[in-house]
Amino acid sequence: MRYRDFLKTQLKNRLPEDIQLPSGFHIVGHVALVHLNSSLQEYASIIGDATLSFDDRIKSVAIRTGPTSGEKRHPDFEVVAGDCNTVTTHIENGVQFRLDPIRITFSGGNKRERINIVKQIKSGEIVVDMFSCVGQFALQIAKSTDALVTAIEINDDAYQFLLDNIRINKLENRVTALLGDCRKVHPINYANRIIMGYLHNTDLYLPHALDTLTQEGGIIHMHIAIQRDILEDTTSRIGEICSRKGFESQIQVRKIKNYSPGVDHVVFDINLGLL
Template identity: 30%
Template sequence: MLQSSLGRLLKEVLREKLTPSELKALYAGFDVIGNIAVIKIPEPLLPKKSLIAEALLASLKNVRTVLLQTTPVEGEYRLRGLEILAGEPTFETIHREHGCIYKVNLSTAYFTPRLSAERLRVANQVKEGEVIINMFAGVGPYSILISKRVKDVMVYSIDNNPEAYRYMQENIKLNKVEHKVIPIFGDAAEVIESRLQRVANRVIMPLPEKALSYLPTAYSALKDGKGIIHYYEHIFYGKGEDPLRSAVAHVSGKAEFRFDVEYAGIVREVGPRLVQVVLDLRVG
């Protein structure tokens, strides 16, 4: 369900329980991951967090748990603080997306359904016979979706979060793609330097906080220095500024290789004047 639809649903559910000013203060949307809803509540409404959560739980038949996000996504493993507000006391769920199954504990590994369309966009570009490196794989959504949609493909799927890696291993088995997705635990730069130099036709970098600094590593993984790099970055922008142009400038300043930008797009809004962008770079 789109965020705009979820936002309207939340306000409709709470129309009889909150004042008009309180309704206006509510955030516009929330995430549903498997059977867990994750909501943010502005500080003035925190005394009513249980009321809000119980109302939401009662209105969504497929939701069994409501969690409150208490901190931003942060840290080495991109985790967020979570508090159980209503329903079953768990952080673990199974999320279904594009015919794939992803098991995840939201307190120990990062996952967002807001990248669903972007994951599909990338997967639809992959051709038969490709070797792919996913440098920041998490619980495996990019890697597994690609392997399910492309018959002849090999995906090296790397992550340095031990919990995300454990769930990735389980998800590879759940989706029956053990022969196509190779899970690797470790830092992507160290893994590529030690064993995956010049092997890939395509490299995916779905970690905006690290993509720029790891760009030389991504290039070193491309076979014969040619292929596609899917590069992601968070960009702050001021009035009249183009975040896509800024991202291209950042890459141009870092890359010591020739590339063309085949596609540039805004994946999603992350915050006020903060967006996640993607650049598809054709290298060589």
């Protein structure tokens, strides 16, 4: 049964008839993350209790209490039912991710991208993941290819989980974790492939990514949340930034998902060679 229908059945006579129930939730390990509109906030705890019996995997239910904020991407959730311990292990494509999803974001929207990127990696690649979080891209790549990966993360909380996850997945010989701002701690003239999995003004970080690339070139996957009407201008500007750093670029843009009205989450695949 679909989640909304399940809630309707479970909570019959306990909620106003015409109220719009949520259509789904995001599950990370044993934690269900639910978005409720303002009219449902007062029913959070009974919706939480019902959600616990919807799926055997769910042991905690948290509702969103505000937007994800700041450079370190702090989510805002409150546990309303079940176990208050929300540190969990989420398994994606055979990789174990230990994290607390009410303190650290773990987006389902990038899942296909994480799996697809693995297929593109050639033997012997050197990869830098500039916005690593708990290792969403870095560990998928290291687990399924022979690439050596450097994972950079500024948020100490996420970095500690990244260290745990490298160990849990037995990838100590393949992944190096760096704590700090990727504009400062990135290696120079080093990688063939760079992943920029961050959505906010990511183009400002591009000059640093270009410094990390080997002088022969390579590929940069630059994610960004961008207004549709400035996509073309941004593509030209990216080309200019690359040529100022001495690279010729071929740029392809792919849409990952809708982000907000008029704004898409896209990835710029920037192939770079010597000018």
